[in-house]
Amino acid sequence: MPTTKKESLQFGVMMCFGMVLLMTVYNYYLNGMIGKMTIMEGLSDFLIGFVIALILDMLIVGPNAKKIALKITANTKKKIYTVLAISICMVIGMAFFMSIYGLVTTYIHNGFTSSSVVKDYVVIFSSNLIMALPLQIIIMGPFVRFIFSRYIKSTKHSELRGV
Template identity: 60%
Template structure:
């Protein structure tokens, strides 16, 4: 989809915004935090999560996920397989790191509530993954790709002088 660095930045901004927004709402719901957190607190949590996710997307998870996905789909020309593989690799990586982020912030605010950090991590990771994967593949991914190709993507016609 994105070819230039600028296009990658725009694509990442839109994708992270959508995914972090829905996943923040989902995690607030899971933790019964809607009544406990102020509107400003919710916005602050969203913005911090968005910045963390964007940095991960642009500099760590995104490049690594694309490298793995391109190796896995090297023998196919089917674009759908490539898109689904990149999306799945991205969700695995982002769910992994954002679950760590969520645990760290949870422990920072509430202290340790579990005897096993590993068990708690896998619980959070699984809950995030089972929602993030269909959200990415069925809802956010197609919407972002539509917005990107309709309003941002540089076409060959614009490049010809």
Template identity: 55%
Template sequence: MPTTKKESLQFGLMMCFGMVLFMTIYNLFLSGFIEAITLMEVIKEFIIGFLIALTLDIFLVGPGVKKIVSKLPIDKSKKINMVLAMSTLMVLAMALFMSVFGLAISYLHNGNEDNSLLKDYFSTFLKNFIVAYPLQLIVMGPLVRYLFIKFVLKIKCNCNEY
């Protein structure tokens, strides 16, 4: 949907903001920290998570997913195929990377508790993916695409009229 680098950045900012906001709150509830830490700590964790997610999206995951999707044997003329392929691979990759961040935050607040790091990582990844995938497909994806078309592309169209 974005056609320029500027539009891709705007779309990525909107998507990362929404996904990181919901996933931060989800992970705080999941780990029981939502009542144990201050609002400033929540905001700090959100900002750090947002910056990490945006950096991953711009420099690693986004370009990688675009290359993979361009090589997939799907009918690229159908918008739904492209949306599903991009969304699925983006959520999978971002969940893989951001689960490391979530696990680090959890260990920072809770300690390791003598669990296996690998077991904790895969548990964190599965819990994140199970929520992030439907959140992306059902809520954030359609919402961000709507807002992007309504405000970002509308502004672009209005600017060209003058």
């Protein structure tokens, strides 16, 4: 897929945008926030989450997920196994960190509502992982790879050929 830093950034922006958008709506639904917050509050929460996710993707989770996935799939020649391994490692890493973000924002908005931060984190992490893994593997991953290969990669190849 991405072969240059620019392409990696473009791919990461598209993937983060889609995943953060859908996961934000999912979490608003889970917390009963749809209809209770203004559009501006929703957009600002989305933008903050998007920036944090993009930074995590580019600097921490992405590089480490790729290293782990490439080690796991080193003995396979099937690219689909590598793609799935990277996707799974990315989802686990992003769910881990973004659940911390979700926990912090929940405490900021609602205060401490239970006696166990660890329990709250495990609940948030598991509910995010349950949604994010199939969302990434079945919907967003294939969709973003299609858009990327169709419009970003094809544009680059057209420019190289002088078309």
